[in-house]
Amino acid sequence: VNPSSSENGGRSGGFMPSPITETPQKVDVNPPKGTRDFPPEDMRLRSWLFQNFREVSQLFGFEEVDFPVLESEALFIRKAGEEIRDQLYCFEDRGNRRVALRPELTPSLARLVLQKGKSVSLPLKWFAIGQCWRYERMTRGRRREHYQWNMDIIGVPEVTAEAELISAIVTFFKKLGITEADVGFRVSSRKVLQEVLRCYNVPEELFGRVCIVIDKLEKIPLDEIKKELKSVGMSDEAIEELLEVLSIKSLAKLEERLGTSGQVVGELKQLFALAEKFGYSEWIQFDASIVRGLAYYTGIVFEGFDRQGKLRAICGGGRYDRLLSTFGGDDIPACGFGFGDAVIVELLKEKNLLPELGLEVDNIVCSLDPELQGAAALVASTLRGKGQSVDLVLESKPMKWVFKRAARINSRRLILIGKSEWERSTVAVKILSTGEQYEVKVDELD
Numbered sequence: 001v002n003p004s005s006s007e008n009g010g011r012s013g014g015f016m017p018s019p020i021t022e023t024p025q026k027v028d029v030n031p032p033k034g035t036r037d038f039p040p041e042d043m044r045l046r047s048w049l050f051q052n053f054r055e056v057s058q059l060f061g062f063e064e065v066d067f068p069v070l071e072s073e074a075l076f077i078r079k080a081g082e083e084i085r086d087q088l089y090c091f092e093d094r095g096n097r098r099v100a101l102r103p104e105l106t107p108s109l110a111r112l113v114l115q116k117g118k119s120v121s122l123p124l125k126w127f128a129i130g131q132c133w134r135y136e137r138m139t140r141g142r143r144r145e146h147y148q149w150n151m152d153i154i155g156v157p158e159v160t161a162e163a164e165l166i167s168a169i170v171t172f173f174k175k176l177g178i179t180e181a182d183v184g185f186r187v188s189s190r191k192v193l194q195e196v197l198r199c200y201n202v203p204e205e206l207f208g209r210v211c212i213v214i215d216k217l218e219k220i221p222l223d224e225i226k227k228e229l230k231s232v233g234m235s236d237e238a239i240e241e242l243l244e245v246l247s248i249k250s251l252a253k254l255e256e257r258l259g260t261s262g263q264v265v266g267e268l269k270q271l272f273a274l275a276e277k278f279g280y281s282e283w284i285q286f287d288a289s290i291v292r293g294l295a296y297y298t299g300i301v302f303e304g305f306d307r308q309g310k311l312r313a314i315c316g317g318g319r320y321d322r323l324l325s326t327f328g329g330d331d332i333p334a335c336g337f338g339f340g341d342a343v344i345v346e347l348l349k350e351k352n353l354l355p356e357l358g359l360e361v362d363n364i365v366c367s368l369d370p371e372l373q374g375a376a377a378l379v380a381s382t383l384r385g386k387g388q389s390v391d392l393v394l395e396s397k398p399m400k401w402v403f404k405r406a407a408r409i410n411s412r413r414l415i416l417i418g419k420s421e422w423e424r425s426t427v428a429v430k431i432l433s434t435g436e437q438y439e440v441k442v443d444e445l446d
């Protein structure tokens with residue numbers, strides 16, 4: 001037979017080349033370094049967590065948005081020496097474009113707000129849950145991806161926006177059984193820093209860089225902090241004064257230091273007054289050393305921490321009134337937070353608050369005779385049409401196998417399609433928790 005003759009559709013005759021023409025390559029079955037698979041049991045926990053993110057966001061009237069994981073690298077290029085920049089997962093694509101896997105969601109959100117322009121009316125209350133990336137040398141063995149929940153309020157200059165965002169996070173914690181005894185929020189304002197730098201004539205354009213250095217307080221030795229501040233151009237006197245102000249842990253002391261009239265103290269006092277009204281005063285404390293590690297924050301900043309001090313920051317956020325204008329847009333006030341999917345799970349484990357999330361199926365349906373596989377499919381479809389979940393046994397299996405599977409998938413009922421019952425238009429039902437069994441007309445099955 002001519003291997004390429006037309007009647008064979010161009011396929012060869014007596015011998016068929018192996019469908020796998022490549023010699024099999026043993027692939028690494030693990031995901032790339034620093035990334036995670038989500039097998040069913042892990043995916044159930046992730047879905048549960050995200051469901052709680054969504055329910056709180058919607059409780060606060062926020063709308064869900066999303067953006068590409070891949071963005072123009074330019075969206076994340078800031079000159080302030082941020083870790084997020086140093087670890088950008090960036091590359092040149094086949095079109096010679098500089099692109100990056102997003103390290104955070106806020107710049108994408110700002111881009112979408114500017115894209116929408118006048119077609120959206122302010123304020124915008126948007127939330128997103130998205131995978132974010134960093135490229136870190138695996139020497140530290142840290143992950144390279146995580147999922148972040150963000151809530152952002154665009155177009156509200158008042159501190160009421162920050163108070164609302166913190167209220168949303170408190171609501172989320174309470175929903176999971178976490179209390180003010182477990183976690184708290186350290187709150188400050190970058191305007192505290194700005195006030196000190198202004199007194200020492202530190203140029204405005206160095207503000208972002210100074211914040212990034214200060215964010216490393218408690219993470220690197222103090223003399224390293226001082227060295228970096230000197231390299232930014234600050235005098236020894238300015239550095240000493242700055243570090244002394246940053247050690248203030250009470251609003252009253254800050255007021256003594258900066259005076260009552262300033263906007264800084266006024267905004268913070270308003271935030272703490274609103275916290276009282278929202279009912280989360282016990283959750284928050286002033287801490288002047290909090291600046292957060294993103295250059296674009298301009299005002300109130302906050303971070304959630306575990307009171308046992310065992311974990312990294314749970315979440316963080318603040319006001320970023322200049323970000324949209326740095327993207328060429330109008331000066332639109334904005335604030336938001338990011339809440340990662342990793343530290344919260346460690347906290348829930350610590351507090352023994354992880355939910356039990358087994359697979360649950362209403363029915364397992366099995367035919368006792370290959371001739372009745374169609375009948376089983378019909379019963380399965382009938383139940384599914386009534387909103388009942390069904391695991392349909394798809395091949396002839398011994399009953400021992402069926403019972404084992406029923407137990408493994410935690411099915412509530414076993415529905416057996418037998419010859420004699422089917423002739424009477426009935427099926428056999430077994431309630432697996434009690435062992436109770438009965439026969440029922442198919443159209444009465446519910």
Ligand SMILES: Nc1ccc(Br)nc1
Nearest residue numbers: 103133134143145146
């Ligand atoms: N920005 C960022 C991205 C990914 C991970 Br993991 N951590 C931080």
